[in-house]
Amino acid sequence: MSRGGRTDAVGPGWTVRMRRTDRPATRRLLVFPHAGAGPGTYARLLDGLPADVELLGVTLPGREHRVAEPPGTTLAATVSGVFGELGRREPLPTVFYGHSMGALLAAATARADPARCRALVITAGVPAAEALDLPVALDSPEGLELMFDRHRVPMRALDPDLARTPEEHRLAHDLVLAREALLAVGGLRLTCPVTAIGGRDDQLAPAAAVPGWRRYTTGPFRHATVKGAHFFPFLPTSGRTVLAAIDEALEPAPLGAGPAEPAGAARTTPTGAIG
Secondary structure, eight states, X not given: OOOOOOOSOOSSSSEEEOOOOSSOOSEEEEEEOOTTXXXXXXXXXXXXXXXXXXXXXXXXXXXXXXXXXXXXXXXXXXXXXXXXXXXXXXXXXXXXEEETHHHHHHHHHHHXXXXXXXXXXXXXXXXXXXXXXXXXXXXXXXHHHHHHHHTTOOGGGGSTTTOSSHHHHHHXXXXXXXXXXXXXXXXXOBOSOEEEXXXXXXXXXXGXXXXXXXXXXXXXXXXXXXXXXXXXXXXXXXXXXHXXXXXXXXXXXXXXXXXXXXXXXXXXXXXXXXX
């Protein structure tokens, strides 16, 4: 499920700088990739952002500069690792962007320290376990097996000796993490703006479920449905819509602007209005 791309920084760590520019950074985008992938997958998609935006990618074990590490981690370790490294970087207004499993990790990380997340942009993210309408509980062994089946990954792939490829082994462990994150977002409450975008033909994160993210924030909420299936951000037209939504989320608030909406009221922009 990983696609081509590269990052400029190397070395161990949960976060990696995805590009270098000649301009000093004044704002930051923190990128949470989908299951099986690393941030290099998103380099081409996000390279159109202004040069003063620092692109920082979250890298889980077992890929890119962490390829020598065995895959598999927990939600708590991911959140702690990301925040630990953010704390050692220059403080900048930061937008979180996540796709699929990355959407869940981004939301869970934003909940852990809301002050670090200026806005959240989600693509192909399932807002809660119940949105999948599974016939069994997701937190049961049968629920995990069904999740693997939906992604066409055998559970034996958790064993490196039984997985068909290293990529399948990595993806299997990411699905375990995705289930943990999906179960954790149920009680999520944020105050930042949230933008959620779904793919019209997405079978893994149905477009009809994506507006459900509105209940997780008291801040402004926007959503859109665009052309494509689960990997619609990598399509030219839909990718431009995603990039425009991220660019807008990165824009500084007007001087003197107060809260966009009264506390406790989430604003919804109709489907298709982003871009």
